[in-house]
Each structure stands twice: as structure tokens, then as C-alpha cells.
Amino acid sequence: xxxxxxxxxxxxxxxxxxxxxxxxxxxxxxxxxxxxxxxxxxxxxxxxxxxxxxxxxxxxxxxxxxxxxxxxxxxxxxxxxxxxxxxxxxxxxxxxxxxxxxxxxxxxxxxxxxxxxxxxxxxxxxxxxxxxxxxxxxxxxxxxxxxxxxxxxxxxxxxxxxxxxxxxxxxxxxxxxxxxxxxxxxxxxxxxxxxxxxxxxxxxxxxxxxxxxxxxxxxxxxxxxxxxxxxxxxxxxxxxxxxxxxxxxxxxxxxxxxxxxxxxxxxxxxxxxxxxxxxxxxxxxxxxxxxxxxxxxxxxxxxxxxxxxxxxxxxxxxxxxxxxxxxxxxxxxxxxxxxxxxxxxxxxxxxxxxxxxxx
Amino acid sequence: xxxxxxxxxxxxxxxxxxxxxxxxxxxxxxxxxxxxxxxxxxxxxxxxxxxxxxxxxxxxxxxxxxxxxxxxxxxxxxxxxxxxxxxxxxxxxxxxxxxxxxxxxxxxxxxxxxxxxxxxxxxxxxxxxxxxxxxxxxxxxxxxxxxxxxxxxxxxxxxxxxxxxxxxxxxxxxxxxxxxxxxxxxxxxxxxxxxxxxxxxxxxxxxxxxxxxxxxxxxxxxxxxxxxxxxxxxxxxxxxxxxxxxxxxxxxxxxxxxxxxxxxxxxxxxxxxxxxxxxxxxxxxxxxxxxxxxxxxxxxxxxxxxxxxxxxxxxxxxxxxxxxxxxxxxxxxxxxxxxxxxxxxxxxxxxxxxxxxxxxxxxxxxxxxxxxxxxxxxxxxxxxxxxxxxxxxxxxxxxxxxxxxxxxxxxxxxxxxxxxxxxxxxxxxxxxxxxxxxxxxxxxxxxxxxxxxxxxxxxxxxxxxxxxxxxxxxxxxxxxxxxxxxxxxxxxxxxxxxxxxxxxxxxxxxxxxxxxxxxxxxxxxxxxxxxxxxxxxxxxxxxxxxxxxxxxxxxxxxxxxxxxxxxxxxxxxxxxxxxxxxxxxxxxxxxxxxxxxxxxxxxxxxxxxxxxxxxxxxxxxxxxxxxxxxxxxxxxxxxx
Numbered sequence: 001x002x003x004x005x006x007x008x009x010x011x012x013x014x015x016x017x018x019x020x021x022x023x024x025x026x027x028x029x030x031x032x033x034x035x036x037x038x039x040x041x042x043x044x045x046x047x048x049x050x051x052x053x054x055x056x057x058x059x060x061x062x063x064x065x066x067x068x069x070x071x072x073x074x075x076x077x078x079x080x081x082x083x084x085x086x087x088x089x090x091x092x093x094x095x096x097x098x099x100x101x102x103x104x105x106x107x108x109x110x111x112x113x114x115x116x117x118x119x120x121x122x123x124x125x126x127x128x129x130x131x132x133x134x135x136x137x138x139x140x141x142x143x144x145x146x147x148x149x150x151x152x153x154x155x156x157x158x159x160x161x162x163x164x165x166x167x168x169x170x171x172x173x174x175x176x177x178x179x180x181x182x183x184x185x186x187x188x189x190x191x192x193x194x195x196x197x198x199x200x201x202x203x204x205x206x207x208x209x210x211x212x213x214x215x216x217x218x219x220x221x222x223x224x225x226x227x228x229x230x231x232x233x234x235x236x237x238x239x240x241x242x243x244x245x246x247x248x249x250x251x252x253x254x255x256x257x258x259x260x261x262x263x264x265x266x267x268x269x270x271x272x273x274x275x276x277x278x279x280x281x282x283x284x285x286x287x288x289x290x291x292x293x294x295x296x297x298x299x300x301x302x303x304x305x306x307x308x309x310x311x312x313x314x315x316x317x318x319x320x321x322x323x324x325x326x327x328x329x330x331x332x333x334x335x336x337x338x339x340x341x342x343x344x345x346x347x348x349x350x351x352x353x354x355x356x357x358x359x
Numbered sequence: 360x361x362x363x364x365x366x367x368x369x370x371x372x373x374x375x376x377x378x379x380x381x382x383x384x385x386x387x388x389x390x391x392x393x394x395x396x397x398x399x400x401x402x403x404x405x406x407x408x409x410x411x412x413x414x415x416x417x418x419x420x421x422x423x424x425x426x427x428x429x430x431x432x433x434x435x436x437x438x439x440x441x442x443x444x445x446x447x448x449x450x451x452x453x454x455x456x457x458x459x460x461x462x463x464x465x466x467x468x469x470x471x472x473x474x475x476x477x478x479x480x481x482x483x484x485x486x487x488x489x490x491x492x493x494x495x496x497x498x499x500x501x502x503x504x505x506x507x508x509x510x511x512x513x514x515x516x517x518x519x520x521x522x523x524x525x526x527x528x529x530x531x532x533x534x535x536x537x538x539x540x541x542x543x544x545x546x547x548x549x550x551x552x553x554x555x556x557x558x559x560x561x562x563x564x565x566x567x568x569x570x571x572x573x574x575x576x577x578x579x580x581x582x583x584x585x586x587x588x589x590x591x592x593x594x595x596x597x598x599x600x601x602x603x604x605x606x607x608x609x610x611x612x613x614x615x616x617x618x619x620x621x622x623x624x625x626x627x628x629x630x631x632x633x634x635x636x637x638x639x640x641x642x643x644x645x646x647x648x649x650x651x652x653x654x655x656x657x658x659x660x661x662x663x664x665x666x667x668x669x670x671x672x673x674x675x676x677x678x679x680x681x682x683x684x685x686x687x688x689x690x691x692x693x694x695x696x697x698x699x700x701x702x703x704x705x706x707x708x709x710x711x712x713x714x715x716x717x718x719x720x721x722x723x724x725x726x727x728x729x730x731x732x733x734x735x736x737x738x739x740x741x742x743x744x745x746x747x748x749x750x751x752x753x754x755x756x757x758x759x760x761x762x763x764x765x766x767x768x769x770x771x772x773x774x775x776x777x778x779x780x781x782x783x784x785x786x787x788x789x790x791x792x793x794x795x796x797x798x799x800x801x802x803x804x805x806x807x808x809x810x811x812x813x814x815x816x817x818x819x820x821x822x823x824x825x826x827x828x829x830x831x832x833x834x835x836x837x838x839x840x841x842x843x844x845x846x847x848x849x850x851x852x853x854x855x856x857x858x859x860x861x862x863x864x865x866x867x868x869x870x871x872x873x874x875x876x877x878x879x880x881x882x883x884x885x886x887x888x889x890x891x892x893x894x895x896x897x898x899x900x901x902x903x904x905x906x907x908x909x910x911x912x913x914x915x916x917x918x919x920x921x922x923x924x925x926x927x928x929x930x931x932x933x934x935x936x937x938x939x940x941x942x943x944x945x946x947x948x949x950x951x952x953x954x955x956x957x958x959x960x961x962x963x964x965x966x967x968x969x970x971x972x973x974x975x976x977x978x979x980x981x982x983x984x985x986x987x988x989x990x991x992x993x994x995x996x997x998x999x
Contacts, residue, residue, distance in 0.1 A: 042830060046753040049834060050761070057841065064846065071870045074785050074854035083785075090782055097772045104739060104768050111746040112761050115682070116753065123944035123951065124748040127685040132744070133737065137691075140736040144729045147779060151729075152722050154781035159718035175545065175636070194635040206635070239636040240539040241648055243713070243788065247854035247867060250785040254714045256648055257538055258632025261715035286865050290788040290856040292532045293539060294546040295458035298859040 047116035054109040058102065074247050079274060079285065079306070081266035082158045083250035089154055093147060162264035166230035169223065171287075172205055173235070173242035173255040176296025178287065179205060182218040184321055190214015194238055201330050206238070209323065219322040223287065223304040225267055226312035232264040243291035246304060248274075254291050267306045274306075399509075401501030402926040406508045407487030408819060411812070413508075414479020415896070417515060421470035422886060428463045431455045433879035435861035435872070449527065457860040461530040462548045464858060468533030469518065469556070473563055476666040476804045478511050481605075482566075484669055484811050485574045485598040487819065491917035492592050494583025494934060496927045499576040503569045510566035518559035526550035532858060534659065537630040537651050541622045544637040554623070557616045564609045564616075571609075574602035583916070585936035589693075590955070592915050592940045593679075593686060596693050597672020600700040601665050607704070608661040615654035622646070649714055656707035663800050664703040668696060670807020671738060671767070674760040677810050678742055680913045681757035682749030683951050685941035688741045695734030702731045712780045713787050721780040728778035732771075739768050750944065750951070754911065755829030756814035762837045763806035769841075770798025773848070788858075791851025794844050802840045809836070812896065817910045821923040822903030828895040832888050839885025843878050850874065914940045914954045 029036060069076075078087045115121075170181035170189060183189055191211040196203060207214050225231050235244045237255035244263070245252045253263040275283045289300035307315070326332070400406060427446075430439065431454075438453035449459040486504065490497055498504045521528040530548020531540035535556065543550040578591070578599040591599075621627040622643075630651045631643035679686040686692060708716060708724040742764045751757065773795040776782045786792065809832075816824045855868045862868040862875075909918035916936070920928050934956035942953040947968035 037827070042826065043753050046758060046830065047751075053838070061845065064849065068846075068849040068853070068871075068874065071867075072849070072852040073867045074789065075852045086781055086785060089779070090776065090785075093776055093779070093782065097775060101769055101772055104743060105765055107743050108746065108761065108764055108768070111743060111749075112751060115746060115749045115751050117683075117750050121750045123683040123750040125685065125944050125946055126687065126744075126748065127941065128688045128691070133688050133691045133741075136740040137733060137737055140733045141730075144732055144775075147775065148726055148729050151725055151779040151781050155718065155721060155725065155779075158781060158784065159721070194633045194640060197635045197640065199638065239634055240542070240545050241536055241714075245788075245856070247785065252713045252784050252787055256715045257634050258644075259647060259649065259715055282866070284866065286867060288856055288865055292461065292536070292858040295456070295461065295860075297461070298457065298856075298861055299864045301864050 043116050043118075047113040050109040051113045054106060057105075074250075077248070077269075077274070077277060078250060079267055079269040080249040080251070081268055082154070083248075083265075084268075085154050085157065086250045089150055092150075096143065096147075162232040162262070163230050166232040166264055167225065168232045168234055169225070170234045170236070171244045171255070173237040173244065173289065173293075173300075174204075174239050175294050176289075176300050178221075178244070178289075178300060178302045180220050180223050180302070181205060181322075182220070182316065182319070184216030184218055186213055186216055188213040189234070190217050197238065202326055205322075207322070207326075209326075215323040216321045217323070218316070218319040220319060221302065223302060224312055224315050225304065225306055226309045227267055227270045227306050229309070230264055230266050232262060234260060234262050236260045240293050241291045242289045242293050242300070245288045245290040246285065247288070248285050252290060270306045270308065272307070399505055401497070401505045403486045403490050403498045403501070403504060404819070404924065404926075404928075406504050407483050409508050410478055410482035410486060410511065411819075413512060413515060414475050414483060414808075415893070417470050417474035418479065419889075419893075420519065421467050421475055422889065424463050424467040424470070425882065426886060427455070428460055428467070429879040429882050431460055431860065432862075433872075433876040435863055455860070458530055458547050459527055460860045461532070461546070461858065462528045462552065465530050465532055465535075465548065466518075466522075466528050469529070471801065472533060472662065472666065473560075474511075474515055474518070476801070476808070477662070478563070478566070480804060480808045480811070481598065481601055481665060481669045482508070482511065482570060483808075484594070484673060484815070485570065485602065487815060488592075488594055488917065489574055489577050489598055490581070491818070491920065491924075491928060492595050492915050492940075493578060493581060494586055494916050494936065495577055495581035496929070496933065498573045499581060500573055504573050507566045507569035507573065510562045510569065514559045514562035514566060517555050517562060521552040521555035521559075524551040524555065526552055528552040529556035534652075534655055535619070536655075537619060537622065537648055538634060538636075541619060541631060542634070542636055542641075543623075544639070554620075557620055557623075560616055561613060564613045567605045567609045571602040571605035574598055575606065578602075583933045583936055586916075586955075589690070590936055590939045592672075593675035593689070593692055593696075594669075594672040596696055597668045597675070600696050601668045601672075604661045604665050604668075604700055604703060608658045608665075611654055612658035615651055615658070618654075619651065649711070649716060652711050652714055652716075653708065656710045657704075659710065660707040661703045663796070664699055666800050666804045667767075667807075668699065670763060670804040670810075671696070673807045673811040673814070674742070674763045676915070677754075677756045677760040677814050678745050678764075679941050679943060680814075680911050681752045681754055681760070682745055683752070683943045684745055684749040685943055686741070687744040687747075688737070689939065689941060691737055692741055695737045698734035699731060702727055702734070706731060706778075709778050709780070709783070712783045718780075725778060725780045729775065732775055732778075735767075735771055739764060739771070754813065755824065755826055755833060756810045756911075758830065758833040758837075759806045759810035759813065762833065763803050763810060766798050766803040766806060766840070770795055770800070770803060770844070774799065785854070786851060788856060789851040790847040790853075790855045790857060793857050794847035794851055797844045797847070798840075802844065805840075806836075809833075809892070814911065815917070816896075816899065816903075817906030817922075818917050818920075818924075820900050820903070821906050822899050823906050823910065824899040824903060825895050828891050832892045832895065835888030835891070836885055839881050839888060842881035843885065846874050846878055909954075912950075912952050914942060914952050916955055919954065919956050 075087055075090050078084045168183055168189070172179040172181060181189065190213045191208040192206045192214070193208060194206050196206040196208050205219065209215070233244060233251070233253070235253055235255045237257045239257060241257070242255040243252055244255055249265050249267060251263055251265050253261050255261065269277070271283070271285060274285070275281055285304040285306065287302040287304055289297055397405065427442070440453040442450035442455065443453045446459070449456050486498070489495070526547040528548060529535065529540070529552045530546050531553065535553070539545050540549050540553050578595060618629040622629050622631055626642070628643040628646035630648050631641065631646040634641040634643055675686050675692060706724055706728045708720055709728040712721045773791065777786055777792060777795055813824055813829055816822070850871050853867065853871060855862060855871055862871060906922060908922060916934060919934050921930060936955045937958045938953065938955055940955050944951045945953055947964050949963040949965055953962055
């Protein structure tokens with residue numbers, strides 16, 4: 001650490017001396033009315049620099065892409081069914097755009113170099129050419145149409161209703177963490193609403209315990225899902241906007257207070273398989289928040305584990321329903337008790353209905 | 360025309376020497392005192408300079424803020440004690456507070472987008488060039504123009520004052536999405552700072568509208584004789600369309616801000632519903648945060664083009680002049696700008712594909728969004744063709760214009776990814792987006808600003824900027840911006856989220872720390888380059904070489920004014936216009952340019968070339984323009 005400080009100090013001093021020398025030279029040259037760069041032709045220099053910039057830029061882009069490719073987890077190794085589609089489209093678009101960017105930038109810099117001002121050179125008076133302009137209107141239009149068509153197709157596939165047999169999981173966001181809820185044996189979520197939230201009793205999700213359907217709901221902080229099964233995420237937030245993001249699965253949907261949202265996907269690669277594929281025994285699928293939500297935005301991590309159906313069921317069976325531990329914790333004997341005071345208005349009872357209205 | 364001129368002569372005191380000091384000639388500016396000349400000026404040129412300088416000062420602040428948070432991103436775990444000494448409680452122990460980090464990025468975004476690239480760019484050059492290039496003595500309303508600047512100034516004052524309130528400046532991102540921005544409990548930055556943000560933005564909207572209406576009116580009504588719409592320089596077309604977008608879109612932001620204020624201060628529920636925050640259940644019900652996003656982006660997306668179009672207009676002008684070639688496809692350029700302007704209003708929801716908006720809307724907005732790539736592509740190709748077989752002069756402005764085209768292509772093309780709703784699912788709110796808009800909107804527009812400053816500096820201050828310092832500035836900035844923003848594509852493809860205080864919490868993001876360091880150092884390198892610009896700019900105002908009348912041998916009307924034009928721009932009559940502005944290197948002409956105000960028969964032709972026969976219509980005899988300071992005497996004489 002100390003040697004580091006010393007090195008920094010030396011670099012700083014050298015920089016300082018360099019600036020001093022520079023200032024000194026400028027002053028001397030100005031005083032003596034000397035122009036040290038008199039013979040430098042700015043046209044040639046700038047034109048050449050453009051060419052160099054192009055060449056080194058392309059090399060640098062190529063090399064650095066190679067250096068960082070193993071980290072491109074958002075566009076390589078998709079872990080979901082629709083992710084494969086999205087990645088394919090991403091790379092197709094990428095190839096087209098790389099071609100266009102390299103070609104146009106090359107022409108731009110090459111022309112700047114080639115047609116730099118020279119003695120006796122006269123520019124060509126060439127105000128327009130309808131045929132050319134038509135070409136570069138139609139070609140991009142056609143390419144765009146193809147991209148739009150495939151984009152619309154994929155978008156619709158991803159956004160269609162989740163299949164009936166999907167496992168529904170609730171992703172509940174607040175500043176600054178995620179809580180995960182499973183439906184339990186009855187395959188139904190119990191009713192929840194912010195009005196029932198009572199942190200003192202541990203009812204963070206706002207369960208309405210009058211609703212029997214909620215009594216077997218399981219609340220966890222680590223997400224487990226079986227491989228090759230449709231998963232429907234029911235996303236909600238209790239305070240500000242958040243965004244449920246599962247980068248490896250190409251999943252992202254905002255959590256909106258007052259408006260439940262959803263997203264469904266089919267995980268296709270188990271955590272174990274991905275660890276082997278990435279040759280990284282510590283790899284985990286990570287869930288993040290990607291909509292600015294406050295000071296802890298950067299730290300809303302949850303781990304998602306994809307496992308076989310058997311492993312998943314085994315895990316699920318080990319979980320205790322939330323209501324059981326709630327009763328135990330608060331010493332409640334029987335019956336259902338809401339602790340948060342107010343009556344629930346009828347209108348908010350059905351959140352799906354509300355969502356339909358908002359949409 | 361004569362009527363207007365006369366009105367201007369008699370209506371505005373600024374044109375006249377009220378003291379009646381006609382007898383003797385002196386070189387002083389005698390018709391204005393300090394306050395009316397430099398502060399509450401109604402002269403569009405002075406107002407342009409006010410916008411420019413305020414924009415530059417705002418830019419210094421905005422860039423300095425990015426310097427602070429870039430430090431945090433490169434060294435997330437290192438304490439920098441000097442931060443505590445300048446920021447106090449916002450950097451306890453030398454580590455930035457996470458909420459203040461968000462305030463920094465929010466203010467950086469706000470300042471750069473609105474103050475630097477909207478007011479500093481469009482405000483400066485619309486003001487400066489519209490009257491000069493269309494041939495008008497001033498804006499349609501000089502007074503409104505003055506108000507426009509002072510509302511902008513008030514806006515900056517209010518915005519910067521938010522750094523000094525206890526809870527700090529706004530921190531919800533420059534898009535200020537509620538509920539985060541609506542609830543002071545949600546983060547410190549949503550307290551007083553947010554209120555000041557809204558107030559400042561309201562002033563800014565007023566400023567934009569006053570300016571915009573003025574620009575539109577001036578372009579439509581005050582063009583000089585012969586200056587038909589198809590003879591306007593492309594810069595004017597760009598400013599004109601920009602002003603129309605401003606007038607149509609900014610009021611919607613006002614509405615959005617007003618409703619947000621109601622939610623914040625009066626307990627309404629436009630954007631809020633079912634919220635439990637900081638241990639407290641709020642009464643709000645029935646509002647929709649998505650509604651705000653629709654309103655915001657109805658301005659927010661056109662805003663991108665408000666920033667970009669003037670830059671494209673300036674670069675069209677600069678590229679044509681310095682290639683010594685007509686801009687290729689003048690009408691196509693206008694057409695594509697009109698196309699962009701129209702489409703810019705119907706693409707806003709591509710910012711909202713994954714916000715819970717109905718997926719069907721996503722389809723519609725994806726369609727329009729990708730269509731907008733077509734006019735953009737036309738523009739890029741036309742720029743390149745303009746360079747082809749030109750005789751390219753590398754003035755500093757030209758370098759920046761070429762750099763702009765490069766950024767426009769490289770940054771714009773990633774819009775094809777982000778505008779595609781399916782691809783936007785993974786890419787949304789990652790560094791891919793940051794890379795995209797910093798290149799296409801930030802860097803390209805900033806280069807438009809620099810190109811404009813270097814190109815029109817001689818007209819603004821009557822001095823030349825130092826070209827060598829300009830070259831160094833250009834290359835440092837160009838290299839640094841590519842080094843800063845290009846690698847961000849990699850981070851985007853790695854799934855790195857934006858607005859993150861640190862990337863250490865996630866395994867898949869933490870691999871980019873060394874790249875972050877590289878970006879930070881590149882950014883600092885670029886900032887040093889900006890110091891050179893500042894020195895060159897402010898130094899040249901005082902010590903620059905005196906500028907010739909038409910230093911770039913350009914065709915447009917602004918170069919027919921005296922070197923330091925007074926209020927009223929032209930001494931004597933406003934020149935009439937006889938051709939479009941892009942007759943560079945026209946075959947048969949002796950010079951490689953043909954100024955707009957010189958009729959065909961007065962141009963010098965090469966030997967043996969048959970000049971076009973003069974068209975038999977009556978036009979006023981062009982006046983010889985004296986190369987002296989404009990004086991009200993000449994005008995008065997003429998009137999008499």
C-alpha cells in the first residue's frame with residue numbers, strides 16, 4: 001500500500017513537472033516569437049489521425065471484445081426457453097449492425113483522409129442523386145421491416161399468457177429486498193394487501209389471514225424452481241418502482257405499487273449444469289433490481305436455484321407455511337386474526353381485476 | 360419587408376442612439392448602457408452568448424459531478440478522504456453515500472440534458488443563427504427572447520441551489536419516476552431537492568416555450584427577400600423543427616410535474632396507489648406510476664431530438680462548408696428531419712416496454728421506433744456522401760462535425776437493439792442503454808455544440824479561436840468519449856445495471872471493475888481536454904486573433920454582417936438572397952463558393968464560361984457592405 005502511495009506521488013510529481021515544462025516552453029516560444037510547429041501541416045496530421053483512429057479503434061474494439069466475451073452473460077448462455085430466441089435475435093442484429101458501423105465509419109474516416117484539402121484539388125459539385133437516396137432509404141427500410149417482424153414475433157411469444165400448468169411464484173419488492181411466496185398445496189395465493197402489513201407481528205407481505213387460501217402459502221428468500229417447467233412470476237411492490245430482473249433468463253419486469261405485473265418463463269438449465277458449463281463451482285443465478293428505487297438499489301440480491309423436479313419438490317416439502325410460523329411466533333392459538341386495523345374496501349379485494357382496469 | 364424593417368427601426372430603442380449623438384463618429388458602443396447591453400439585452404446575439412456561457416458553466420458542474428461518481432464506480436471500496444472534505448456528510452469517511460450517489464447521477468443527467476445540451480446548444484445557436492442566417496434584424500420578439508434567457512437563468516439558480524439544502528438535490532434519476540420522487544420517505548433526494556427540481560424545471564419549460572415560439576415565428580415571418588423555405592440553411596431547418604418539438608412537447612412535462620407536485624404536496628393520488636413505506640401505510644389509492652412515465656416520455660423522447668437535431672443542423676452546415684461541396688441531398692435532409700420530428704412524438708413508450716404497460720402497445724411503439732432509423736440512416740449516408748470527393752479543410756469545427764457523424768452512427772445503431780421490445784427485455788436499464796444514449800445524444804450533441812462554437816466563434820466575438828488548441832481538444836475529447844462509452848456496451852452485454860452505486864454485490868457484474876477503472880481514467884483524460892477548450896474559448900475572447908469578415912468562405916448571410924455586428928445586425932439594408940446556401944465548388948465559378956446574397960450576374964466566372972443570363976425580375980441593387988462597426992448613423996441616414 002505504501003509503495004503504491006509512493007508511486008502515485010511520483011506520477012503526480014512527474015505530471016506536475018511535465019505541465020511546468022510545457023507552460024515554460026509556451027512562454028518562451030511566445031516571447032521569442034518562434035513557432036515550433038511551423039512545418040507541421042494540420043491537414044495531413046488530422047487526416048492521418050483519422051485513419052489511425054479508425055484502424056486502432058477497430059483493433060481495440062476487436063481485442064477488447066475478446067477479452068470481455070466471457071462476461072457477456074446477458075447475451076450468451078441463455079438459461080430459459082425464450083432466452084434462446086432473444087439471444088439469437090440479439091446476435092443477428094449485432095452482426096448486421098457491426099457490418100453497418102464498421103462500413104460507415106470506415107467510409108467516413110477514409111473519405112476524410114482521402115479527400116483532405118490539397119493543392120489544385122477541386123471538390124465535385126454533387127448536390128443530389130435521387131437513385132442513391134432511394135437506395136439508402138429502401139435498404140434500411142427493408143432491413144428494419146425484417147427486424148420488426150421478427151421482433152414482434154418474439155415479443156408476442158414472450159408476452160403471451162402463461163400456460164395453465166405454470167408454477168406461480170410471487171416476487172414481492174420493497175426497499176430494499178425481495179420476498180418470495182409460493183402458493184402451497186392449494187395452488188392459490190392467499191389475499192394480501194398493503195393495509196394488512198404489520199411488521200411487529202411479522203406480517204410483512206400484508207396477508208389477510210381471513211382468507212384461508214393464504215394459510216398454506218410459503219414465504220422464502222431463496223427462489224427454487226424446477227427445470228423445464230413454466231414459471232409465472234407475479235410481481236408486486238409495496239413502496240416504489242422496482243424491477244424484477246433475472247439476467248440469465250432474460251427476464252425483466254417492473255414491480256409497480258398498486259398494479260401487479262407478471263412475467264413467465266421456462267428455465268432450461270439447472271444451476272448445476274450452468275456451473276459445469278461456466279466451469280465455475282460458485283456460480284449462482286442472481287436476481288437483481290434494475291429500476292432505480294433508492295439508496296439500496298444496488299444491493300437487492302436474491303439467489304435463484306434451478307433444480308430437477310424431484311429436488312424442487314423435496315425442497316418445497318421441507319418449507320413450513322408462513323401462517324404456521326406466524327402463529328407460533330405471535331402465540332396465536334387458532335382462527336384467523338388480522339392485526340392491521342382497517343377494514344379492507346371491497347374494491348381492492350381482487351387485485352387481478354384492478355390490474356385489468358389499470359391496463 | 361420594408362414595413363418590418365421600419366418597425367424595427369422605430370419600435371425598438373436598442374437600435375437607436377436616443378441621446379442624439381449624431382454629430383461625430385466614435386468607435387464606442389454608444390447606444391446601450393451596461394445593463395441593457397450585457398444583462399437585460401434584447402439583442403439575440405447577446406442572448407445567445409448568455410445562453411452559451413451559462414451552458415458552459417452548467418457543463419462544468421455537470422461534468423464535475425460525473426467525475427465524482429466515476430471515482431466511486433472505479434473504486435467502490437476505497438475511501439477518498441478529500442471527498443469528505445468537499446462533500447461533508449454526503450461522503451462520510453471518504454465514501455460516497457449511496458443516496459447521494461443517486462443524487463449525483465440525477466443532477467448530472469438533468470444538467471447535461473436540459474441545461475447544456477438543450478439550452479446551451481439550441482438556446483445558443485437558435486438565438487444566434489436564426490436572425491443572422493434568415494436575414495432578420497432580431498428575433499420576432501426581443502423582449503420574449505430576453506425573458507427566455509432569464510427564465511433559464513432562474514432555472515439554473517434554483518436547480519443548483521438544491522445542492523445546498525439539507526436533504527440534498529433530487530435523486531430519483533433524471534426521469535424522476537414516482538413514487539420514488541413523490542415520497543420524501545423513499546430517499547433523502549425526494550425531499551426539498553425534488554421540489555426545487557420541479558420548480559427549476561417549470562422555469563425551464565417557460566424558457567423553452569418563450570424561446571421556441573420566437574424561433575418558429577422568426578423563421579416563418581422574418582426571412583429576408585428571396586429567402587424561401589427551400590433556401591434556408593439546414594441549420595435553420597433544424598432549429599425550426601426543434602422549436603416546434605419544444606413547443607409541442609414541453610407543456611406535457613409541465614402537466615406531469617404539476618400532477619407530481621399535487622401528489623407530493625397536496626395528497627392527491629395521480630401516480631400513487633397502495634403504498635406502505637417507512638413503516639407507514641399511505642392513504643393514496645387508485646393512481647398509476649405508469650401514467651407519469653407516459654407523460655414524462657411524451658416530452659422525454661422528443662427531448663432526445665430537441666438535443667440532437669440542432670447538432671445535426673450545425674454539422675450539416677459545417678461539413679458542407681469545409682468539404683467545399685454542397686450538402687448531399689438537401690431536400691432529403693429536410694425530409695428526414697421532418698420525418699424524425701414527426702416520428703419523435705409517437706415513439707415515447709419504447710422507454711416503457713417492461714414497465715407493466717400493455718404488451719400490445721409495445722408492438723406499436725416498436726414499429727414506429729424502428730422506422731425512425733430510416734431517416735437517421737439517410738442523414739448518416741448523406742453526410743458521408745458529402746465528404747466524398749470533397750476538398751476537405753480540417754478546421755476544428757470540421758473535426759467535431761466528422762466526430763459527430765461517427766458518434767451518430769455508432770451510438771444510433773444500438774437504438775435498433777433497444778427499440779426492439781424483445782431485445783429490450785434483457786437490455787433495459789443496463790449499461791447498454793447508457794452507452795447508447797451517451798454516444799448518440801450526449802457525445803453527438805456535445806460535438807454539435809463544439810462544432811458550432813468553433814465555427815461561429817469569429818462571428819460571436821470577432822476573434823478567432825486557436826486552431827491548434829482546438830485540434831488537441833478535439834482529439835482528446837474524441838478518443839476519451841469513445842474510450843468511455845464504447846466499453847459500456849460490454850458491460851451492458853454483461854447485464855450490469857445502471858444506477859448502481861457499486862457492482863460488488865453481484866457475481867455476474869463484479870468482473871467489470873477493471874473496465875470501470877479504464878473508463879474512469881479515460882473520462883478524466885477527456886476532462887483535461889475540456890480545460891484546454893475553456894482556456895481557448897475564454898482566452899480567445901480577449902486575446903484571440905482578429906477575425907476576417909468571412910473566415911471560412913461560407914455562403915450564408917451571417918458572414919455579410921460586420922465583424923462585430925451591432926444590434927440590428929446589418930448596417931444599411933438587409934441583403935436579399937439569390938440562391939440556396941450550398942453552392943460550393945460550382946462548376947464555372949472562379950471562387951469555390953457563391954454567397955447567397957450575390958446575384959448570378961455579379962459572380963466571377965472562369966474564362967470561357969457562359970454565365971447564366973440574369974433573370975428579368977426587379978430586385979434591389981445590392982449594397983456594398985462597409986467593414987466597420989455598425990452605427991446607428993447609417994441607419995438613421997437611410998431612414999431619413
